[in-house]
Amino acid sequence: METKTSIDWKRVDSIIEKYNRDKESLLMILQDISDMYNYVPPEVIPVLVKKLGVRESLIYSVATFYKTISLKPRGKYILSVCTGTACHVRGAEKIMDALHSELNIAEGETSEDRLFTLLGVRCIGCCASGPVMNVNHDTHGGLDRSSALKLIEEYRQQAS
Amino acid sequence: MTKLINRESLDQLRESLKDRAKLGEKKLISLCAGSGCGAYGTAKVYEKLKEELANHGLTDDIEVKLTGCHGFCEKGPIMVIHPEGIFYPQIKPDFVPEIVEKTLKNGELVKSLIYKDPATKKNITHEHEIPFYKLQQRVIFGSNGLIDPTSIEDYIGAGGYSALSKALFDMKPKAIIDEIKKSGLRGRGGGGFPTGIKWETCARHHGNRYVICNADEGDPGAYMDRSLLEGNPHSVVEGMIIGAIAIGSNEGYVYVRHEYPLAVTNLGKALESARSLGILGKNILGSGFDFDIHISRGGGAFVCGESTALMASLEGKPGRPRAKYVHTVAKGFRDSPSNLNNVETWANVPVIINKGADWYASIGTQHSKGTKIFSLVGKVVNTGLVEVPMGTTLRQIIFDIGGGIPKKKKFKAVQTGGPSGGCIPERFLDLPVDFDELTKVGSIMGSGGMIVMDQDTCMVDVARYFVDFLKDESCGQCNPCREGLKHMLDILTDICQGRGKEGDIEILEEIGAMMQKFALCGLGTSAPNPVLTNILYFRDEYEAHIRDKKCPAGVCKPLFHYEIDPEKCTGCTVCAKKCPKEAVSGEKKKPHAIDQNNCIKCGICYEGCKFDAIKIC
Ligand SMILES: Cc1cc2nc3c(=O)[nH]c(=O)nc-3n(C[C@H](O)[C@H](O)[C@H](O)COP(=O)(O)O)c2cc1C
Ligand code: FES
Numbered sequence: 030m031e032t033k034t035s036i037d038w039k040r041v042d043s044i045i046e047k048y049n050r051d052k053e054s055l056l057m058i059l060q061d062i063s064d065m066y067n068y069v070p071p072e073v074i075p076v077l078v079k080k081l082g083v084r085e086s087l088i089y090s091v092a093t094f095y096k097t098i099s100l101k102p103r104g105k106y107i108l109s110v111c112t113g114t115a116c117h118v119r120g121a122e123k124i125m126d127a128l129h130s131e132l133n134i135a136e137g138e139t140s141e142d143r144l145f146t147l148l149g150v151r152c153i154g155c156c157a158s159g160p161v162m163n164v165n166h167d168t169h170g171g172l173d174r175s176s177a178l179k180l181i182e183e184y185r186q187q188a189s
Numbered sequence: 190m191t192k193l194i195n196r197e198s199l200d201q202l203r204e205s206l207k208d209r210a211k212l213g214e215k216k217l218i219s220l221c222a223g224s225g226c227g228a229y230g231t232a233k234v235y236e237k238l239k240e241e242l243a244n245h246g247l248t249d250d251i252e253v254k255l256t257g258c259h260g261f262c263e264k265g266p267i268m269v270i271h272p273e274g275i276f277y278p279q280i281k282p283d284f285v286p287e288i289v290e291k292t293l294k295n296g297e298l299v300k301s302l303i304y305k306d307p308a309t310k311k312n313i314t315h316e317h318e319i320p321f322y323k324l325q326q327r328v329i330f331g332s333n334g335l336i337d338p339t340s341i342e343d344y345i346g347a348g349g350y351s352a353l354s355k356a357l358f359d360m361k362p363k364a365i366i367d368e369i370k371k372s373g374l375r376g377r378g379g380g381g382f383p384t385g386i387k388w389e390t391c392a393r394h395h396g397n398r399y400v401i402c403n404a405d406e407g408d409p410g411a412y413m414d415r416s417l418l419e420g421n422p423h424s425v426v427e428g429m430i431i432g433a434i435a436i437g438s439n440e441g442y443v444y445v446r447h448e449y450p451l452a453v454t455n456l457g458k459a460l461e462s463a464r465s466l467g468i469l470g471k472n473i474l475g476s477g478f479d480f481d482i483h484i485s486r487g488g489g490a491f492v493c494g495e496s497t498a499l500m501a502s503l504e505g506k507p508g509r510p511r512a513k514y515v516h517t518v519a520k521g522f523r524d525s526p527s528n529l530n531n532v533e534t535w536a537n538v539p540v541i542i543n544k545g546a547d548w549y550a551s552i553g554t555q556h557s558k559g560t561k562i563f564s565l566v567g568k569v570v571n572t573g574l575v576e577v578p579m580g581t582t583l584r585q586i587i588f589d590i591g592g593g594i595p596k597k598k599k600f601k602a603v604q605t606g607g608p609s610g611g612c613i614p615e616r617f618l619d620l621p622v623d624f625d626e627l628t629k630v631g632s633i634m635g636s637g638g639m640i641v642m643d644q645d646t647c648m649v650d651v652a653r654y655f656v657d658f659l660k661d662e663s664c665g666q667c668n669p670c671r672e673g674l675k676h677m678l679d680i681l682t683d684i685c686q687g688r689g690k691e692g693d694i695e696i697l698e699e700i701g702a703m704m705q706k707f708a709l710c711g712l713g714t715s716a717p718n719p720v721l722t723n724i725l726y727f728r729d730e731y732e733a734h735i736r737d738k739k740c741p742a743g744v745c746k747p748l749f750h751y752e753i754d755p756e757k758c759t760g761c762t763v764c765a766k767k768c769p770k771e772a773v774s775g776e777k778k779k780p781h782a783i784d785q786n787n788c789i790k791c792g793i794c795y796e797g798c799k800f801d802a803i804k805i806c
Contacts, residue, residue, distance in 0.1 A: 053505035057486050060447050087506070094507035095488025097447050113409030114604065114640050115566035117654055123791070151491065151658065152409035153448050154416075156564055156638075157262030157572035158228045166450050170228030170265075 034070045034102065041073055045080050052081050055091055059098050067107060067146070067165075068099040096150070104139045104146035106184050109163040113152030116159035120173075124160050125149060127174040131181060144188055145181070192467035195475040196354045199345070199468075206346030216251045216293065217271040219334055223258030223419055224412075224451055225573075226265035230281070231255075234266050237282040241289040251293060257420015257455075259334040260574040261321055264304070269316050269334065276316040277302045307570055307592055321571045324590050326552070328560045329536050330413075330576045333420035338455045341462040344423040350468060352539035356431045357476045360542075362392065365435035369538065371546035373558030378403050378494070378531030379609065379635050380711075381557070381624040387528060391436050391518040394526035398438040400429055400480075401522065401529045403499060404445035404452065407491035408607030409658070411638035413562040413574055414532035418445065418452035421536070422459035426482065428535030430469065431542060433480045436528050441482040444499050448489055457484060491608070491662035492712050496521070496529050498664070509664045510710035531636065533562060553579035557623035565591050567640040568598070580621040583613065587641055598643040602726070606635030608655050608662075609715035611722030612648060631722040633715075647744035648727040649734050653681035655719040663712065670713030673704040677720060685745040689735035694724055743805035746790050750806055755780035757802035764794035764803065 044061045048054035058077065063069050069092060078085050092098045108128060112121050125136070128147055132140050139146040155161045158170030162177065169180055193199045218238070222231050235255060242248050259267050264278035270292060277288065277299070284302055291297045303312045304319060313319050316334075336343040344350070356365055370385030391398060402425060406414040418425060429441050445452055460482055463469040471479045485503050492498045493508035500522040502508035521527030537559060541549045550558050557579040563586060566572045570592030577586060583603060587593065594600050602612040605622075611632035613620070620626050624634050642651070660674040677700055680693050701717030708714045724731060733739045740748035753764075753773075758780040765773040765781055772788040775781030783794070795803045 051505075053503065054485075055505040056488050056502070060486060060488065083505075090507050091505070094509075095490055097488040114607070114638070114654070115410040115564075115572075117409075118567045118640060118642060118646055118651075150448070150489070151407075151662075152412075153224075154406065154412035154446075155225050155228045155262075156410050156412050156566040157574075158225050158265065159566070161228055163448075168224060168228040170225070 034066055034072075036070055036072060037065070038076075040065065041076065045077070050080050050082075052083050055081060055083065055088065056095060056098075059088075059092060063098055067103040067105070068101060071100055102139070102143070104144050105188060106144060106164050107146045107148060108181075109148045109150040109153065111151070111153050111155075111159065111161045111163075112149040113156060113159075115152070115156035116161060119159045121160040123174055124162060124172050124177045127177055128181070131178055144185065190462070190465045192465070193474055194467065196358050199350060199354060199474060203345050203348070203351070206342050208346075218251060218253045218293075219256050219259075219269045219271060220253060221257070221259045221265060221267040221334070222255035223262070223333075223416055224449075225258060225262030225416075226267055227451070229265040229279070231266040233282045234268070234280050234285060237285040238289070241285050242293075245289055245294060247289070247293060254337050256336060257333045257338045258416035258574060260325075260327075260330060260416075260576075261319075261571065262574070263570075263572040274315045274317055276304050276314065276319065278304050320592070321573065321575075321590055324585065325576050326560055326578050327576045328540055328552070329424070329533065330417070330421075330562055330574065332424070333416065336421065338420050338422055339458045341423060341459065341466060341468075344421070348543075349423055349539075350427055352542035353427050353430055353468070354474065356434050356542055357474060357478060362435045362437060365431060365542070366392065368546045369435070369541060372541045372549040373546075373553070373556070374534065374537055374541060374549070375557060375624060376531055377533035377537070377561065377636065379408075379606075379633065381634060384530060384534055387518060387530070388432065388436050390516075391526050391528040394519045396525045397440070397523070398436055399522045399525055399527040400433045400436060400438045400441040401499070401503070401527055402429055402441070402443040402532055402535055403494060403496075403529055404443055404449070404532045405487050405494040405499060406446060406449075406532075406636065407494040407662075408636045408638050410566050410604075410640045411564045411607060411636045413564055413637055415449050415452050416574055417532050417536055417562075418449070419455050422452075422456045423463070424536045424539060425456075425532055426459055426463055426469070428538035429482060430473070430480055431538050432528065432530070432535065434478060438528070439479050439481070441480065442485050442503055442522070443482060444485050444487055444493070444503060446489065447486045453484060453486060460484070491658075492664050492710070495710050495712060497710070499529065500527060507664075509666055510712070512709055533637075554621060554623045554626075556625055561622070561634070561637055563622075563637045563639045565639050565641070567604075568594055568643040568646070569641040570595050577622075579623045582619050582621050584618040586622065586639065587618070591641070594641065594643045598645065600641070601644055601646055602642045602648065604632075604640040604642065604651070604719075605638065606633035606718070607638050608659050609633060609711070609718055610635050610638075611718050612642070612651060612726065613722075614726040631718070631725060633718070645742055645744070647685075647740055647742040648723050648730045649681065649684055649740075650742075650744045652720045652723045653678065653685055656681055656716070659712065659716045663716075667707075667709035667713060669704045669707040670709065670716060673700050673708070673713070674716060676700055677717070681720070684731065684734045685740075685748075687734075687738050687745075687747040689731075691735065693735060694728070694731055697721075698724065741805070743792075743795070749790070750785055751783055751788060751790065751792075751795055752804050752806050753781050753783055754802045754804050757800050759800055759802070761800070763797055763799070767793050767797050769793065
């Protein structure tokens with residue numbers, strides 16, 4: 030299933046220019062690229078080295094330090110289950126368990142059809158509505174096992 | 190927008206926007222579009238509302254305003270109809286036609302939608318009469334439910350940027366600092382450092398000074414910074430400009446989490462509109478003072494909330510903290526004097542300048558002034574954001590405002606201060622909440638997270654949870670933190686799995702004491718707090734796990750099982766139907782039993798039993 034990501038270099042360039050090729054904006058540039066592909070394709074790294082005038086090692090160190098960045102391909106939908114304290118005491122683990130068994134993947138893994146990546150994240154600031162889960166940038170609150178599974182089904186249908 | 194060239198032009202603009210502040214003759218529907226309500230589906234309600242209003246030809250008569258967070262997030266999406274203040278909680282798109290038909294056209298209430306107070310079972314029609322709101326003092330958070338955060342006109346109409354005028358034209362920088370000092374404002378980000386003194390120290394150092402806003406909000410369970418930035422970004426911007434005047438800075442940054450997209454968007458719009466009005470940028474309001482603000486998005490690392498790590502991250506590097514031999518007010522971002530304050534701290538500044546230090550200092554306790562926003566979450570009936578004067582007791586917050594514990598369960602503890610704080614037991618419920626009182630009982634104020642825990646929460650598991658969190662978030666530079674957390678986690682995991690040994694508690698205490706002394710940054714020195722306070726107040730639970738191999742709360746799976754009490758079981762069959770493993774059996778109307786070999790301890794039967802017949806053994 031592994032397909033090579035074809036990179037829209039024009040857009041990558043325009044992202045770099047948007048930040049005026051500023052080294053200090055490295056993390057934000059990586060985030061914007063990640064928003065396009067759900068990960069940072071390693072092919073862009075040499076380009077960043079050249080355009081920003083930074084060392085390759087700095088890029089790797091930033092990309093691996095921050096959790097929002099992944100250098101490995103992720104699914105079309107990133108399921109970020111909040112495991113923050115408020116969600117934890119309201120049963121976030123049960124949501125996690127349900128998704129585990131439904132999708133047959135562990136935390137951090139991507140489903141075989143490349144549709145879903147399952148992540149446990151720390152607090153997305155919707156603590157009163159817990160347990161919550163983000164699917165890419167959309168937040169869904171007040172979940173339980175069955176509503177979480179229903180959501181997965183909805184996204185599956187959206188994709189097909 | 191035409192640029193405002195002086196103070197008078199701002200005043201004139203405000204005058205012309207006056208009706209925006211008064212929720213006058215025109216009907217106005219305020220619909221909460223904060224992240225909490227958004228998660229429950231505000232967008233769909235909004236669409237339906239627009240559609241229905243158009244169908245009835247009411248679009249021109251009734252304004253619909255998407256506002257920031259109203260605070261009562263438990264009941265989202267929230268709709269308030271002004272000028273009456275009719276409060277409709279938990280609105281679904283299907284309810285909209287009836288609301289338009291009855292309330293908006295005919296002025297009648299939709300009885301089935303009105304808020305019902307869970308304590309008294311009475312219907313309450315108006316927002317301001319609801320106990321959750323009635324007992325709060327919303328100095329900082331009050332405008333959130335009224336203004337459209339993307340409209341600078343709304344903010345100005347409601348009196349916004351008048352403190353800026355005052356600071357720019359009537360006050361010298363020193364007078365601003367003195368006012369903040371006199372107000373007694375202390376940092377809302379965790380440490381509680383006096384804000385005026387920080388500003389004064391930073392202003393004394395030479396170089397390109399920076400003013401920075403900490404919107405990293407790493408504390409899980411706290412979300413007031415997010416709600417302020419989303420719901421009232423101009424209040425933070427105004428605070429930062431005033432700070433810049435006082436400190437003598439021309440450039441500011443807001444460091445905000447990438448995980449808060451709406452906060453980033455609304456703040457970005459606020460900055461843009463302030464710039465186009467001449468409130469931000471070169472020659473602000475014709476005063477000759479230049480100041481601009483940039484947004485920097487962080488990447489989901491808890492440690493980046495720490496001042497030196499945050500500044501490293503701002504420079505585009507991994508957010509690793511450094512030892513603070515030299516403070517950031519002297520040498521911080523780009524090795525220049527940098528003044529960092531939390532979002533809520535900044536939002537307090539315009540209020541102090543407008544209403545005066547004396548007024549501000551009249552609220553709160555002797556050493557903690559003003560109000561504080563708490564995020565009241567976890568096992569509590571009314572979850573949401575609560576703003577109260579410093580010194581309000583835990584009992585008032587959790588029981589009077591929060592409505593107590595759901596499902597008639599017993600209160601066990603409240604966790605404050607996030608991963609650097611601690612769990613406070615029942616006997617301290619009458620503690621007045623301020624910086625010093627919380628420290629006295631071994632916790633901290635932190636950024637204002639208050640996570641309520643009931644009898645079903647295992648305190649050893651909570652300690653394990655925080656250590657697990659911190660182990661992942663430790664930057665790994667110093668040994669005490671990296672190794673200390675790993676060993677604490679191993680021990681706590683063993684205890685939770687039934688492998689605890691005599692002496693484990695003492696080792697945990699020893700590692701904790703070592704970390705408090707020797708870790709490099711605030712993350713490591715405060716990391717043992719959740720474990721140490723937990724041992725202090727709930728030692729018996731640790732002992733039950735270690736000696737009796739029992740988890741009294743029924744959380745640690747190897748250490749308990751469920752049994753059905755034949756005396757209480759009525760044979761209603763609910764548990765047997767719900768059990769995913771078919772582990773419950775029995776005849777109708779006769780006591781049921783659990784097959785322990787099949788039971789996976791998922792707790793569905795325990796939570797679902799209306800007769801309290803399922804016991805944790
Ligand atoms: C590990 C760690 C995490 C922190 N996280 C935050 C945070 O998320 N937000 C915040 O405002 N302050 C945080 N702080 C406190 C900041 O270092 C700093 O004291 C604060 O932003 C100063 O602003 P204030 O004086 O207005 O509170 C954190 C501190 C530590 C040690
Ligand atoms: S703890 Fe889950 S959103 Fe905050």
